Amino acid sequence: MSMKLNLKLLATRFSQAKDEPSVSDGGVNRYLLEQVLRPNLEGELLRLGDIDFGAFDADDVPALEDYYDRLYKASQDLSQFAQTLSRVPPAPRTVRSFC
Amino acid sequence: MEDMSSYFFHMLYLAKMVHDSPRLKKEWPSFGSIPLDEDAFYELSLELAVSIFEDTSNYYNAESGIETWVLSDPAVDRFCELCTRLETEKGLEEGVNPYRRNAEQMIHESFRLNSYSYDYGWRLSPGDRGRHCILFFSDDDFYGLEELPVAFMDILDGFQELNRQLEAELGLNKLVPIYPLRNEWKEAA
Numbered sequence: 001m002s003m004k005l006n007l008k009l010l011a012t013r014f015s016q017a018k019d020e021p022s023v024s025d026g027g028v029n030r031y032l033l034e035q036v037l038r039p040n041l042e043g044e045l046l047r048l049g050d051i052d053f054g055a056f057d058a059d060d061v062p063a064l065e066d067y068y069d070r071l072y073k074a075s076q077d078l079s080q081f082a083q084t085l086s087r088v089p090p091a092p093r094t095v096r097s098f099c
Numbered sequence: 100m101e102d103m104s105s106y107f108f109h110m111l112y113l114a115k116m117v118h119d120s121p122r123l124k125k126e127w128p129s130f131g132s133i134p135l136d137e138d139a140f141y142e143l144s145l146e147l148a149v150s151i152f153e154d155t156s157n158y159y160n161a162e163s164g165i166e167t168w169v170l171s172d173p174a175v176d177r178f179c180e181l182c183t184r185l186e187t188e189k190g191l192e193e194g195v196n197p198y199r200r201n202a203e204q205m206i207h208e209s210f211r212l213n214s215y216s217y218d219y220g221w222r223l224s225p226g227d228r229g230r231h232c233i234l235f236f237s238d239d240d241f242y243g244l245e246e247l248p249v250a251f252m253d254i255l256d257g258f259q260e261l262n263r264q265l266e267a268e269l270g271l272n273k274l275v276p277i278y279p280l281r282n283e284w285k286e287a288a
Contacts, residue, residue: 045135047131047132053118057115061112064108065108
């Protein structure tokens with residue numbers, strides 16, 4: 001089965017998209033997000049002594065996990081979309097487009 | 100994007116629990132050097148599980164493959180002492196003492212784990228031999244070690260709360276009892 005992609009429409013949709021994170025981090029403790037989760041995602045190994053436990057409540061941890069789950073799902077969806085795009089074989093045009 | 104699974108968040112939660120408990124943190128001089136990774140997570144869970152009750156022993160029976168945890172603490176001893184005192188003062192049978200029933204319910208709720216292959220019990224009655232304690236049994240298929248610290252902490256907190264209520268009931272502190280004795284028990288007394 002062949003699939004056609006309208007790249008022009010895709011580019012328009014991208015340009016129309018709002019400039020905001022695809023997953024809202026509202027309600028997520030800023031300290032946990034910026035000083036704990038992000039460094040960990042960037043491969044930095046944290047030790048418990050590096051963490052300021054006074055900067056968050058125990059209840060902030062499940063909220064951070066929920067945010068991470070949504071972020072991970074969004075990254076999986078994006079990765080799947082990129083794979084779909086990469087699998088579409090290019091089709092030659094019947095008429096010259098340039099020069 | 101890396102899938103961190105749940106260990107990262109669970110470990111963060113457990114570490115926060117240790118940090119917020121002066122007794123646990125005091126007993127843990129190497130706390131700050133523990134890395135936030137999956138291997139350390141299971142070590143932390145085990146260390147924490149054996150540190151919550153003041154006296155914790157576990158025994159592994161190689162023949163049956165059953166591990167038995169025996170959890171004792173002054174808060175549990177105090178609960179049993181206060182229950183016996185209440186029963187004596189009010190002329191109550193153990194079976195109708197609402198505090199004993201609440202303790203059992205609290206233990207049931209705390210041991211609702213996501214894993215399987217485990218069981219639990221308690222020796223809280225004056226008729227039980229040995230020190231009063233909570234018992235937890237797991238076999239080789241049990242995979243919920245990381246759930247035990249929170250369960251144990253909930254149980255210990257539960258006993259401390261019940262002790263406050265019992266002390267209020269017995270007039271040993273100035274708090275108003277949350278579960279006042281029903282009229283029929285008062286009449287029986």
